Amino acid sequence: MVNYVLAAGAWLGAWAWDEVVPLLRTAGHGAYPLTLSGLADKRGVPAGQQTHVEDIVGEVDRLGLDDVVLVGHSYSGIPVGQAAERIGERLRHVIFVDSDVPVDGESFVSRWPDFRPAVEASMAENEGFWAPPPPAEFAGHGLTDEQIERIVGSVTPHPGATLTEPAELAGPLAELPATYIKCVLDGPELIPVEAEILSSEKWRLVELETGHWPMLSAPDELARILLDAAER
Numbered sequence: 001m002v003n004y005v006l007a008a009g010a011w012l013g014a015w016a017w018d019e020v021v022p023l024l025r026t027a028g029h030g031a032y033p034l035t036l037s038g039l040a041d042k043r044g045v046p047a048g049q050q051t052h053v054e055d056i057v058g059e060v061d062r063l064g065l066d067d068v069v070l071v072g073h074s075y076s077g078i079p080v081g082q083a084a085e086r087i088g089e090r091l092r093h094v095i096f097v098d099s100d101v102p103v104d105g106e107s108f109v110s111r112w113p114d115f116r117p118a119v120e121a122s123m124a125e126n127e128g129f130w131a132p133p134p135p136a137e138f139a140g141h142g143l144t145d146e147q148i149e150r151i152v153g154s155v156t157p158h159p160g161a162t163l164t165e166p167a168e169l170a171g172p173l174a175e176l177p178a179t180y181i182k183c184v185l186d187g188p189e190l191i192p193v194e195a196e197i198l199s200s201e202k203w204r205l206v207e208l209e210t211g212h213w214p215m216l217s218a219p220d221e222l223a224r225i226l227l228d229a230a231e232r
Contacts, residue, residue, distance in 0.1 A: 002092055002230045003030035003065040007056060008215065009074025009099065010163075011132045011155035013040020016073075020215050023223035029230070034059050036076065038159035049079060049107070049165035056083035066090050069230050073097040074212065075158070078108055078167055084176050085169060094176055095229050097222070098183040098212050101194060102167035109163050111193070119163060129157035141185055141211020142218065151216065174200035179229040181222070185211040204232070 004024050008016035014033035024031035036055050038047035056079055060068055068090050072080025077099025084094040100111060109116045122131045132155040138148045174197050182190060184207055190198070198205050206225050210218040 001029055002067045002069050003063075004032065004069045004071055004226065004230075005056060005059055005065070006031065006033045006071040007036060007052075007073065007076035007080055008033075009076050010130065010158040011039070012073075012151075013042070013154070013156070015040060015154055016213075016215050019219035020223050020226070023219065024226065027223075027227055029227075030065070032059060032063060032065075036079070036162075038162070039156050040154070043156050047159040048161035049163075049167065052076070052079035052162055053082045053086070053168075056080060057086050060087050060090060067092045069093045069095060069226070071095045071097060071226065072099050073215065074099050075108060075163070078102045079162075081173055081176075082167055082169060084178075085171065085173075091176070093229050093232065094178045095226060096178065096180045096194075097214065098181060098186055098208075101173060101180075101197060102169055103193060104169040105166050107164050107166045110166070123160040123163075126157055128160040130160055130163060131157055138213070141183075141213060143211065143213060143216060147213075147216050151213065173197060175202065177232070178203045179225070179232070180205050181214070181225055182207050183210050183212055183214055184208065204229075 006017045013035040017033035021031040035042050036052045037045040069092050070080045070084050077096040081102040084091050109119050135152050214222045
């Protein structure tokens with residue numbers, strides 16, 4: 001038995017894992033979806049990036065978990081990667097689901113210079129929050145109309161400080177046992193940071209034929225990959 005702690009990406013909460021969690025539990029494992037501060041049912045809680053790191057570490061501590069598999073989707077790969085380092089021997093594996101990975105001293109927005117002005121403009125217009133995207137942005141990702149409707153009806157603005165605060169790493173991320181899941185409908189190419197780190201013998205790349213929100217578009221396939229990674 002292993003224990004999965006799952007954090008979804010920007011604008012999302014624990015609800016995003018509703019179809020994946022039962023599959024992990026049916027396989028005999030613990031599965032703990034986590035809403036990060038400032039989002040979904042924790043909307044209104046002040047949050048920076050290090051708050052999100054502490055959310056994840058705190059959940060592992062609160063539940064007294066060992067043999068932990070941390071799962072970070074999209075933005076949440078940044079705090080998950082930092083938390084993986086901080087939980088030490090309790091970590092079994094870390095899984096990045098079509099996600100960013102933390103780079104010491106870099107923030108989410110500093111990693112995306114072409115994208116940064118749009119994010120910062122959204123934050124300026126929304127009292128420091130990154131507004132959720134319109135429904136059209138979810139097209140082409142393998143989602144049904146009903147799934148897109150569910151996402152659009154459930155997302156909440158994302159706390160801007162989590163996007164601008166830099167990551168803090170004590171050691172090389174490549175030394176952690178990790179799997180990177182690339183969702184090919186979101187673009188088949190890895191960005192240079194991920195491509196470089198995947199040269200580590202401790203990291204493995206898995207491609208998934210779906211879009212950026214696989215917990216909704218391909219929950220069965222995603223669960224199989226998560227279960228396989230825990231055996232490594």
